[in-house]
Amino acid sequence: MVLGPMGGGASSVVNLIAGKDVALVSNDTSRCTKKMASYRIQLADGAKVIPITLYDIPGFDYNAKSPLKFPRVPISLVIISLEDFPAQVRATAEYLQDKWRNHGDDNVPVLVVISHIAPKPDAGWWEENKKHFPSLGVVTAHVCLTRRKKEESTKQLHSLIIQHLSAPKVRGGIQAS
DSSP states (O other): OEEOBTTSSHHHHHHHHHTSOOSOOOSSSSOOOOSOEEEEEEEEETTEEEEEEEEEOOOBOTTSSSOOOOOSSOOSOEEEEEESOHHHHHHHHHHHHHHHHHHOOTTSEEEEEEEESSSSOOTTHHHHHGGGOTTSSEEEEEEEEETTOHHHHHHHHHHHHHHHHHSTTOOOOEEEO
16 A cells, blocks of 8 residues: 655655556646556566555545545555655654554554655765654565656566565555455
């Protein structure tokens, strides 16, 4: 499951994972995803192909005008997509802490994906910002993407997704198909 605030780039991350445009995106912060959509995607792991179902859910806003609704499907990995704006990172983490507690599964691994505008993200970004995500399930990894290195970003994402789907005891987004 890929989620994030309105304009946070979740649908762009879906397209990056898919390797093609499957989700509608815009160049501004307007809402493109109006209802949950699912996409069947093939990830390559060497010679092995791993089919997954990727869920793109509508972006939320912090004023609860568009409350976050988790899909009623088994979730094996949550990908939180954010832009590299400190206020957005803090506000998203605070908003999701409450929503995540109500969802009820602290065992689902969480991957935080940050889209950086700068050509090279600050190496200390995660060390400074991980404190904002303490109660969102099991934050097991993060990845900092840059818009200028699409192929490298895709490989990083695929590698982390495959790693999480291959890990023992992954439970109930991305759903292994």
